[in-house]
Amino acid sequence: MNNKPWISIFGANSDIAIEVARIYASNGYNLYLLSRNVSSLQRIKADLQIRFEVNVEIYHFDATDFKKNSEIYDILPTKPIGVIIAFGVMFDQKSTQDSIKLIELTVETNFLGSITILETIAKDFEARKEGFIVGISSVAGERGRQSNYIYGSTKGAFSIYLEGLRHRLYKSNVRVITVKPGFVNTKMTENLKLPFILTASPVYVAKKIFYAVEKNKKTVYIKSIWRYIMLTIKLIPDFLFNRTSL
Amino acid sequence: MKISAWGRYPYISSEQVQLDNSSLWSEPFIVNGNLRSYGDAALSRKHLNTLKYNKFLNFDYISGLLTCDAGILLSEVIEVFLPRGFFPLVVPGTKLITIGGALACDIHGKNHHSYGCFSNSVDSFKLLLPNNQILFCNRNINTEYFHATCGGMGLTGIILEISFYLKKINSKWINQKSIKNKNLIETFDSFEYYNQIPYSVAWIDCLARKKNLGRSILMVGDFCNDGDLSFKQPKKLNVPFNFPSFILNSFSVKLFNNFYYRKFPAGVSENKVLYEDFFFPLDSIQNWNRIYGKNGFIQFQFILPKEVSFIGLESILNKISNSQLGSFLAVLKLYGKSNDNWLSFPIEGYSLALDFKMSSDLPNFIEKLTDEVIEFGGRIYLAKDALLKKEQFDISYEKGNEFREFRIKNQLHKYFSSLQSQRIGI
Numbered sequence: 001m002n003n004k005p006w007i008s009i010f011g012a013n014s015d016i017a018i019e020v021a022r023i024y025a026s027n028g029y030n031l032y033l034l035s036r037n038v039s040s041l042q043r044i045k046a047d048l049q050i051r052f053e054v055n056v057e058i059y060h061f062d063a064t065d066f067k068k069n070s071e072i073y074d075i076l077p078t079k080p081i082g083v084i085i086a087f088g089v090m091f092d093q094k095s096t097q098d099s100i101k102l103i104e105l106t107v108e109t110n111f112l113g114s115i116t117i118l119e120t121i122a123k124d125f126e127a128r129k130e131g132f133i134v135g136i137s138s139v140a141g142e143r144g145r146q147s148n149y150i151y152g153s154t155k156g157a158f159s160i161y162l163e164g165l166r167h168r169l170y171k172s173n174v175r176v177i178t179v180k181p182g183f184v185n186t187k188m189t190e191n192l193k194l195p196f197i198l199t200a201s202p203v204y205v206a207k208k209i210f211y212a213v214e215k216n217k218k219t220v221y222i223k224s225i226w227r228y229i230m231l232t233i234k235l236i237p238d239f240l241f242n243r244t245s246l
Numbered sequence: 247m248k249i250s251a252w253g254r255y256p257y258i259s260s261e262q263v264q265l266d267n268s269s270l271w272s273e274p275f276i277v278n279g280n281l282r283s284y285g286d287a288a289l290s291r292k293h294l295n296t297l298k299y300n301k302f303l304n305f306d307y308i309s310g311l312l313t314c315d316a317g318i319l320l321s322e323v324i325e326v327f328l329p330r331g332f333f334p335l336v337v338p339g340t341k342l343i344t345i346g347g348a349l350a351c352d353i354h355g356k357n358h359h360s361y362g363c364f365s366n367s368v369d370s371f372k373l374l375l376p377n378n379q380i381l382f383c384n385r386n387i388n389t390e391y392f393h394a395t396c397g398g399m400g401l402t403g404i405i406l407e408i409s410f411y412l413k414k415i416n417s418k419w420i421n422q423k424s425i426k427n428k429n430l431i432e433t434f435d436s437f438e439y440y441n442q443i444p445y446s447v448a449w450i451d452c453l454a455r456k457k458n459l460g461r462s463i464l465m466v467g468d469f470c471n472d473g474d475l476s477f478k479q480p481k482k483l484n485v486p487f488n489f490p491s492f493i494l495n496s497f498s499v500k501l502f503n504n505f506y507y508r509k510f511p512a513g514v515s516e517n518k519v520l521y522e523d524f525f526f527p528l529d530s531i532q533n534w535n536r537i538y539g540k541n542g543f544i545q546f547q548f549i550l551p552k553e554v555s556f557i558g559l560e561s562i563l564n565k566i567s568n569s570q571l572g573s574f575l576a577v578l579k580l581y582g583k584s585n586d587n588w589l590s591f592p593i594e595g596y597s598l599a600l601d602f603k604m605s606s607d608l609p610n611f612i613e614k615l616t617d618e619v620i621e622f623g624g625r626i627y628l629a630k631d632a633l634l635k636k637e638q639f640d641i642s643y644e645k646g647n648e649f650r651e652f653r654i655k656n657q658l659h660k661y662f663s664s665l666q667s668q669r670i671g672i
Contacts (some may be wrong), residue, residue: 047301182388190264 004054008032008073008080010061010117011087013040016136017185020084025052027210032076034061037085061086063113064105070120082213083121084134085114090151090188105151110154115161122165125174132175132213134222135162139180139221142230145246166218177212178219182226191238198223249293252535253284254542255604255632256665260293267561270294271376274663277400277489279344281316281353282547285632285663287399294404296346303325303407311369313409316346320528323412326523329477332412333521335367339577341526346405349550349592351629352397352590356445356525359582363590365396368410373403376661380406391582394652395513397590399628401653401662417470418477420445420524423516424509430460430563432557437580437596440466445524449575451503452600454566461561462578463510467524478520480522491539496570511651538603544632546612547599549581550624555596558622562615567599569611576600588645591627599630599667609633631666640672648672 007024009017012033013215021031025048031058033041048056061072089109096102102226118133123133140148141156159178166176183189183199200208200222213221221227250257263275278288279296296317310332312323319363321341323334338353347353348364349371366531370384373395381403383392395402425440427433428553433448440446443466450462500666528534535543550558559578566573577599584593602608612633616626625642626634650672 043301043303046303049304146582 004028004030005081006030006032006076006078006099007082007084008034008076009084010034010039011063011085012044012058013037014086014088014188015202016181016184016205017086018044019045019202020086020209021048022051023206023210025056026084028052028054029081030055030078032057032059032080034059034072036060036062063117064108066108066112067164068078069113073117073124074154079103079128081130082132082134083118084136084209085088085118086136088136088138088155088188090148093146093148095189096150106150107154109160110151111157114158118165122174124242126172129173132177133162133165134168134177134179134213135159136179136181136209136210137204138172139164139182139226139230141180143234143241145225145233147246157244175213175216177206177209177217179206179222180219180226180230181222182229184222198225198229247291249281249286250542251281251283251288253545253630253632254535254538254540255358255544256286257542258289258291258665260289260291262672263292263294265294265299265374271661274537274591274661276662276667277346277350277612278301279318279347279405280338280342282343282347282578284630286669287351287454287628287631288347288664289666290664295431296344296405299396301548304409308514310412310414312412313407314407315407316344316349319343319344320345320348325477325641327412328415328418328521329475331414331416331475331562333415335361336364337411337525339526340529342529343471344655345408346400346409346624346665347407349396349405350398350400352585352587353629354581354592355625356447358592359441359446359580360444363396363585363587363592364410365414365585365587365590368396368408368664371395371408372406373407375403376657386651390652393587394589394649396585396587397484397628398451398587398649399589399664399666401649401664401667402656402658402670403662409523413451415469415475417474418521419470419472419518420467420521421470421559422465422467422517422519422524424517425464425466426510426512426514426595427462427464429458429459430556430560433460433462433464433578434596440464441580444468446580448578449506450598451507451562452566452573452576452598453500453503453570455564459563459567461507464505465524480520480530482530482532485534488536488540489538491603491632494537494539499573506575538601539605543604544608544612545599545630546602546604546615547630548616548619548624549591549597549627550595550622551593554622554624557581558619558624559596559598562598562618565618571602571605571608571611573602575601575613579650585596588649589628591625595624597627599627628666634666634670636671646664 007029009100013035035041038060045056045058091102137159140152141159162178183194205222208222273294275347276290277294299315299317302314337355352363353366354363375383425436447468448462448464454461511621579597581592620642
């Protein structure tokens with residue numbers, strides 16, 4: 001075990017987060033893993049400790065418990081050098097439209113949850129004048145589309161939030177990185193048929209995130225083709241766009 | 247999706263099912279991992295893939311006992327533990343297999359004569375049954391399940407976690423002796439002469455005929471003791487596409503085998519080789535199975551009891567070399583005593599493994615060879631098989647029927663099924 005800096009991963013049970021944890025641990029970083037599912041975190045912790053011989057601490061964390069979000073960061077014994085926001089929920093658009101509960105859960109988790117935790121962290125990083133924040137947003141947040149706009153709008157809002165945070169923390173030497181994965185083979189997309197060339201593996205996403213932090217990137221599309229796809233989608237004029245089934 | 251195992255024969259459409267899905271038990275399926283068995287043991291209309299279950303769960307540095315998910319690859323175990331001075335007690339010819347697969351096939355390696363099968367290093371495992379009960383199995387608890395599952399080809403439940411021992415090593419290097427043998431008698435003599443050395447295997451030229459029949463290079467070795475445990479990710483070549491099927495013919499294979507045989511000096515030579523090159527020489531060539539072309543191949547592996555190994559091999563090798571059906575160097579190996587698992591392949595004797603490019607004549611030829619193997623009291627390795635007949639299985643695996651009845655008694659036959667289990671009726 002070592003004295004290397006700590007990385008804190010919120011939503012550490014997601015497939016992408018597990019791979020991000022592995023890549024940081026393989027580079028010797030110690031890890032705080034936070035998630036609702038602590039029993040699953042215990043397995044992830046054991047795996048990381050055995051594979052990489054780093055320190056791993058786990059905490060229960062529910063993104064929608066806003067009051068606790070500010071406190072949870074204060075509990076961490078050594079403050080982390082970097083934070084990754086990897087939690088998020090996505091439900092089928094049609095079911096979400098008809099359910100106040102799902103709307104609330106989507107907005108509260110993806111947007112309010114992220115903001116409430118990040119404001120506390122930003123304050124600390126700003127004072128320390130160091131650190132990085134990675135927010136996993138989505139290409140779905142770039143233009144509202146009938147097939148996925150409730151989830152998309154929470155991610156869009158999150159992207160704008162990260163943009164603002166980046167602006168604010170620029171002077172303090174704190175980096176904020178917005179990550180926009182396209183399709184990724186994960187639990188979240190298990191039942192969707194995804195086109196091969198547009199789809200990344202969680203391992204690939206994790207590598208890109210690690211690289212983005214090292215190279216001081218601001219916004220990262222996991223597969224660069226997505227930058228052009230989304231640009232095209234954004235450029236379609238409304239009168240045509242509204243006739244599509246995108 | 248279309249899937250096949252390493253032999254690329256047969257190719258079938260198969261739908262993936264998920265462990266956390268409530269409809270999991272609605273139709274029979276087979277559990278598979280990295281699809282490095284050769285034939286159809288891991289193939290079925292529906293399959294559950296374990297590769298995403300890849301967590302290390304516990305390791306005891308004093309005893310070397312490792313607990314992990316079934317989907318962990320042997321290559322991961324080596325990558326993590328070799329630098330710390332630990333190595334699996336049993337490894338097969340490729341490290342790209344899951345630990346679950348190692349258990350389900352009860353695999354063996356170059357040290358079978360000195361150590362035994364993979365199950366020998368297994369302390370216990372957890373098995374998920376169709377009623378969603380998780381069964382803890384070792385040699386004293388749920389003994390029947392233990393012996394049915396080790397070597398049970400995934401037909402007794404879903405293997406979730408395995409606890410098995412690693413051994414202490416003090417080097418990534420192997421002291422290797424290569425012994426050149428002019429014929430089958432010399433090959434056998436060398437095996438027996440060197441049987442105190444833990445690891446041994448012979449590459450045999452199965453196209454050589456008459457006085458050269460059974461000529462081979464026997465390689466024996468053990469880990470060095472020089473303290474060098476630095477791990478480097480091995481470099482890899484790739485076979486980027488299927489070779490056209492005419493490239494491998496009896497002429498080109500003969501040429502290769504000759505070349506390979508002549509590369510070694512006469513008598514005994516010694517050198518120090520990396521564990522990787524000693525245990526997993528073919529892993530350095532990704533997709534090597536493509537050299538057999540798009541129709542795939544059969545890896546034919548049989549074992550003969552020791553007392554008839556010589557005459558049996560002589561007779562079978564003669565048939566193989568006369569057939570000119572071509573195969574690269576085949577692998578001959580000495581085995582120690584059999585174990586208590588119901589479907590484990592090894593018996594005390596010698597086993598030969600060789601590849602045949604798939605062709606329309608091949609199934610018939612294999613059937614005849616298999617009949618002869620069985621007449622000699624031998625059997626075929628289920629992890630490689632795609633063509634064994636039910637009658638052949640019944641004669642050669644004496645606990646086959648016990649296994650079959652155990653499956654029925656515990657209602658396992660309704661949930662776990664592979665093309666192989668259907669073919670050989672277990």
